[in-house]
Amino acid sequence: xxxxxxxFGGDKGPAACVEGVLEAAGAYPGAEFVLVGDEDxxxxxxxxxxxNIEIIHAPDAVSGNDKPIDAIRLKPESSMVKAVRAxxxxxxxxxxxxxxxxxxxIAAATLRIGRIDGVRRPAFCxxxxxxxxxxxxxxxxxxxxxxxxxxxxxFAVMGSEYLKAAFQRKEPRVALLNVGTEEEKGDDLHRxxxxxxxxxxxxxxxGNMESRDLLSGKYDLVVxxxxxxxxxxxxxxxxxxxxxxxxxxxxxxKGLYKIGALFMKKMxxxxxxxxxxxxxxxxxxxxxxxxxxxxxxxxxxxxxxxCIEQAADMLGSDLNEKIAAxxxxxxxxxV
Amino acid sequence: xxxxxxxFGGDKGPAACVEGVLEAAGAYPGAEFVLVGDEDxxxxxxxxxxxNIEIIHAPDAVSGNDKPIDAIRLKPESSMVKAVRAxxxxxxxxxxxxxxxxxxxIAAATLRIGRIDGVRRPAFCxxxxxxxxxxxxxxxxxxxxxxxxxxxxxFAVMGSEYLKAAFQRKEPRVALLNVGTEEEKGDDLHRxxxxxxxxxxxxxxxGNMESRDLLSGKYDLVVxxxxxxxxxxxxxxxxxxxxxxxxxxxxxxKGLYKIGALFMKKMxxxxxxxxxxxxxxxxxxxxxxxxxxxxxxxxxxxxxxxCIEQAADMLGSDLNEKIAAxxxxxxxxxV
Numbered sequence: 001x002x003x004x005x006x007x008f009g010g011d012k013g014p015a016a017c018v019e020g021v022l023e024a025a026g027a028y029p030g031a032e033f034v035l036v037g038d039e040d041x042x043x044x045x046x047x048x049x050x051x052n053i054e055i056i057h058a059p060d061a062v063s064g065n066d067k068p069i070d071a072i073r074l075k076p077e078s079s080m081v082k083a084v085r086a087x088x089x090x091x092x093x094x095x096x097x098x099x100x101x102x103x104x105x106i107a108a109a110t111l112r113i114g115r116i117d118g119v120r121r122p123a124f125c126x127x128x129x130x131x132x133x134x135x136x137x138x139x140x141x142x143x144x145x146x147x148x149x150x151x152x153x154x155f156a157v158m159g160s161e162y163l164k165a166a167f168q169r170k171e172p173r174v175a176l177l178n179v180g181t182e183e184e185k186g187d188d189l190h191r192x193x194x195x196x197x198x199x200x201x202x203x204x205x206x207g208n209m210e211s212r213d214l215l216s217g218k219y220d221l222v223v224x225x226x227x228x229x230x231x232x233x234x235x236x237x238x239x240x241x242x243x244x245x246x247x248x249x250x251x252x253x254k255g256l257y258k259i260g261a262l263f264m265k266k267m268x269x270x271x272x273x274x275x276x277x278x279x280x281x282x283x284x285x286x287x288x289x290x291x292x293x294x295x296x297x298x299x300x301x302x303x304x305x306x307c308i309e310q311a312a313d314m315l316g317s318d319l320n321e322k323i324a325a326x327x328x329x330x331x332x333x334x335v
Numbered sequence: 336x337x338x339x340x341x342x343f344g345g346d347k348g349p350a351a352c353v354e355g356v357l358e359a360a361g362a363y364p365g366a367e368f369v370l371v372g373d374e375d376x377x378x379x380x381x382x383x384x385x386x387n388i389e390i391i392h393a394p395d396a397v398s399g400n401d402k403p404i405d406a407i408r409l410k411p412e413s414s415m416v417k418a419v420r421a422x423x424x425x426x427x428x429x430x431x432x433x434x435x436x437x438x439x440x441i442a443a444a445t446l447r448i449g450r451i452d453g454v455r456r457p458a459f460c461x462x463x464x465x466x467x468x469x470x471x472x473x474x475x476x477x478x479x480x481x482x483x484x485x486x487x488x489x490f491a492v493m494g495s496e497y498l499k500a501a502f503q504r505k506e507p508r509v510a511l512l513n514v515g516t517e518e519e520k521g522d523d524l525h526r527x528x529x530x531x532x533x534x535x536x537x538x539x540x541x542g543n544m545e546s547r548d549l550l551s552g553k554y555d556l557v558v559x560x561x562x563x564x565x566x567x568x569x570x571x572x573x574x575x576x577x578x579x580x581x582x583x584x585x586x587x588x589k590g591l592y593k594i595g596a597l598f599m600k601k602m603x604x605x606x607x608x609x610x611x612x613x614x615x616x617x618x619x620x621x622x623x624x625x626x627x628x629x630x631x632x633x634x635x636x637x638x639x640x641x642c643i644e645q646a647a648d649m650l651g652s653d654l655n656e657k658i659a660a661x662x663x664x665x666x667x668x669x670v
Contacts, residue, residue: 067517103515131577142514145522179477179565180438182402187480187562211566212573227522230514231546231563232570238547239574242466246609250602257602263595267585274581 001028001315002093003308006083007037008061009100011298014038017099018045020304025052027305028312034093036083037061058082062100064297068107084108087290094315095291097282097307099299105292106143106285114289116320118327120148122287123155124226124294125162126233127280132217135280137163137172139223142230143285149192152176152223156203157326158286159221165317166281166310172220175209177228182208189225197223202326211235240275278303281310287323291315336363336650337428338626338643341418342372343396344435346633349373352434353380355639360387362640363647369428371418372396393417397435399632403442419443422625430626430646432617434634440627441478441620449624451655453662455483457622458490459561459629460497461568462615467552470615472498472507474558477565478620484527487511487558491538492661493621494556500652501616501645504555510544512559512567517543524560532558537661546570575610613638616645622658626650 007017014037021033032052035042039057046053058079062071075081080100087096098105102124110122123140130136139159144151156174163169176194178186183194185208197205209222211232224232251257261268273279278296282303285292291314295307314320342352349372356368367387370377374392381388393414397406410416415435422431433440437459445457458475465471474494479486491509498504511529513521518529520543532540544554546567559567586592596603608614613631617638620627626649630642649655 067519131581145514177566179480179562184402190562210573211570212576214570215574215577227514227525228563228566231512231566235546235549235567235570236574238545239550239571240578241547242550243575243578246466247602247606250606251599254602257599260595260598260602263598264586264592267582267589267592267595271582271585 001030001312002032002034002090003311004034004036004083004087004090004093004096005304006079006096006098006100007035007042008058008079009063009098009297010295012300014041015045016299016301017304018042019301020299020308021053022047022050023301023305024308025050028308031312034086034090036086037079056082056086062104064101066101066104068103071104072108072111080104081108084112088112093290095293095311097293097295097304097311099295099297099304101297102142102283102294105294109285109288109292110143113292116287116289116327117324119158119287119323120151120154122285123158124283125159125286126277126283127167128215128233128236128277129274129280130217131215134217135167136214136217136219137221138214138229138233139221139286140226140229141224141233141283142226144226146227147189147225149189149196152189152193152225153196153200153203154287154327156197156200156205156221156223158323159223160203161319161322161326162284162286162314163220165319165322166284166313169220171204173206173218174203174221174223175206175219177211177222177224177232178208179210180208181210193223237277244271244275278306282307284310284314289320336365336647337367337369337425338646339369339371339418339422339425339428339431340639341414341431341433341435342370342377343393343414344398344433344632345630347635349376350380351635352639353377354636355634355643356388357382357385358636358640359643360385363643366647369421369425371421372414391417391421397439399436401436401439403438406439407443407446415439416443419447423447428625429650430628432628432630432639432642432646434630434632434639436632437477437618437629440629444620444623444627445478448627451622451624451662452659454493454622454658455486455489457620458493459618460494460621461612461618462502463550463568463571463612464609464615465552466550469552470502471549471554472556473549473564473568474556474621475561475564476559476568476618477561479561481562482524482560484524484531487524487528487560488531488535488538489622489662491532491535491540491556491558493658494558495538496654496657496661497619497621497649498555500654500657501619501648506539507555508541508553509538509556509558510541510554512546512557512563513543514545515543516545528558572612579606579610613641617642619645619649624655
């Protein structure tokens with residue numbers, strides 16, 4: 001396994017990335033890692049004599065304010081653009097992990113990295129925790145704001161294989177995000193996608209899902225066009241974050257509440273850990289020939305290590321070969 | 336003011352509706368109310384000698400499981416269908432309040448009640464509380480799963496006038512729901528809508544909004560196509576409800592937490608009240624000639640009374656005349 005790690009662009013700086021890589025290097029002794037970023041700063045974080053860790057020097061970094069297309073064109077020396085180039089050019093490289101801006105990563109990877117045979121468009125698949133202690137994948141959550149029914153079907157196939165490979169789900173329960181649960185709900189895109197999903201033997205399709213049920217634990221994968229998927233993921237995260245902020249503020253508003261909160265300190269810590277989606281792994285771009293994992297911008301070393309484990313699981317289970325096999329069977333069925 | 340109240344289809348039965356009407360009848364002595372539903376059950380809730388309250392007998396009720404079009408066709412004797420018919424036929428009736436299923440109400444009202452001059456499609460506009468103690472309207476949240484840029488512009492105009500009329504917002508800050516804040520984000524629909532909104536003098540347009548910022552208090556109105564608006568509203572509500580359920584469950588899991596929660600009882604009650612969107616009024620269908628307000632299915636008497644107050648505010652401020660005036664100026668500008 002050879003992974004390229006873009007070490008700049010995250011909130012915690014390169015130290016968290018390097019530390020995560022060092023932890024993983026211990027667990028995967030045969031693995032090679034290529035760190036991309038300012039060489040001096042990376043060297044400063046590395047102990048002497050790391051034989052399986054290379055560095056590619058990149059003096060620049062992309063930021064969340066960069067427009068994706070501009071960043072790719074105008075920042076060729078940024079760690080992310082150089083990391084994607086290295087992934088493309090190094091035939092032995094298997095995948096890329098980045099904690100930098102999502103939009104730039106998706107754009108660069110979609111433009112520069114080839115697709116798995118049969119894949120129409122790569123799709124972005126973050127994972128959220130459900131309220132019963134499980135997880136749910138959302139695919140696509142923003143790589144494709146405009147979709148066709150066939151693309152939604154492919155998202156379902158790719159997402160199902162991904163959940164089997166990286167989260168040991170046997171028969172992932174797949175739902176289609178819609179405005180109601182009945183089959184005829186939504187616009188033409190969603191009605192047509194429903195029909196395709198219902199016929200697809202490779203997908204355990206359980207019907208339409210309303211967004212309010214995302215965290216219910218009844219579904220393993222939610223398939224959506226990138227526009228509404230983006231709305232879904234960000235509103236779920238936003239509401240949880242805002243609500244916990246409000247509760248915290250309210251606790252500090254009164255002495256009595258502060259005392260009560262002392263009794264519940266552990267519980268609130270646990271809620272915080274529970275809602276920290278870093279613990280559930282990075283968001284994967286599905287459908288590219290090489291593995292692309294986006295860690296959260298605020299990823300710490302543990303989160304980076306978790307992304308590396310995820311890449312190892314995906315490689316170890318031949319995820320991309322399985323996706324190609326599934327899609328090729330289907331392409332024949334379309335004809 | 337003459338309002339028709341569909342008293343069946345809500346979770347709390349007709350008693351809550353009748354009680355809400357009786358409370359409002361005291362506050363609006365000149366108002367007339369028409370209760371629709373099973374006559375015997377309604378009579379049982381009414382005190383003797385209510386002069387300004389009529390009853391229309393409707394032996395049947397629609398349910399959340401009814402498909403809207405089927406319900407309208409197959410349940411002509413249901414309280415909701417009869418209420419919409421009464422609103423259409425009674426020239427003196429100003430509006431309708433219902434706590435029954437949203438989908439049937441929107442479908443029946445859209446089909447049977449005329450539109451304000453110049454309105455392309457009515458839009459559904461619920462109100463949610465923001466974390467700084469304010470409110471935000473979401474328009475459209477599901478009446479139109481397919482939209483044009485011109486429709487989104489009309490939603491912005493109607494929603495702005497509504498927030499001025501019913502919530503005393505002077506210059507409502509209007510955002511467009513999108514996958515990012517930059518002008519060129521999203522698909523053609525959203526880019527074109529952005530351009531129209533930016534040019535529109537009648538709308539205080541402040542730019543694109545990502546769904547994670549819905550509750551931030553930075554916006555008074557969020558304009559969206561009905562599909563993503565539906566995803567937004569239901570995921571926001573769903574996440575808040577699921578999270579509070581989880582916290583409650585976790586509190587009950589340990590004696591220590593239960594003790595802590597005793598200190599915070601008042602705070603949790605306050606959070607519950609805060610999140611109970613009944614307290615912020617019903618969801619309004621904007622663009623119909625007569626006022627249509629959908630109260631939450633679990634509305635109690637207070638929530639029903641609040642819907643009636645909302646209708647009074649809308650009528651008292653000549654909302655529909657203002658919408659017509661704004662839209663007619665614009666239609667000329669299009670030519």
